[in-house]
Amino acid sequence: MGSKMTFLAGAAVGYVLGSRAGRARYEEIKAKARSVLDDDRVQDVVETAKERAAEAAGAAGAAVRAKVGEVAGDAGTALKDKVTHAFHRDDDGHTPPPTMTTPPVAPTSGP
Template identity: 50%
Template sequence: MNKLVLLAVFALGYVLGARAGRKRYEQIRAKAQQLWNDDHVQSAVHGAGEIVGSAADKVGEKAGDVLGKVRSKPKTA
């Protein structure tokens, strides 16, 4: 993306955000916090954490297997 376009988009976002003011920011923040604390969202977050943890365990096991194979190969000069 052109740097000038990126700067223009950032400036526009800043101006619009400044116009909304602190009150609107607090409204958005409160709504986001309410959404984050929702039981359905927390259930999805917990489920995703379990999936990621399981995948990380599998990757760790595979990495250990590969490392063991590499270490067991004879060194050649």
């Protein structure tokens, strides 16, 4: 039933947009479309579609929140590990000096 309604709605829109019948025909089509949209059966379908969309959006939102929480947790753990490693204290409570990643540049003699 849904695909039939979609087809009819698309056909009606195409006809209205492509029609050269004038304003009177446009108003007639518009009134017919309004009466179809106001039909209780159509409103039931619309309401059901809204409910299903809300349920799907809620489920999708929960999945996204879970994934974001997982990714954030992983990032937090990785950051904690890096900070802990960078500021690791030895058994005496001393923090070792940072390690250099590039060798120091030897001073050059002047001209």
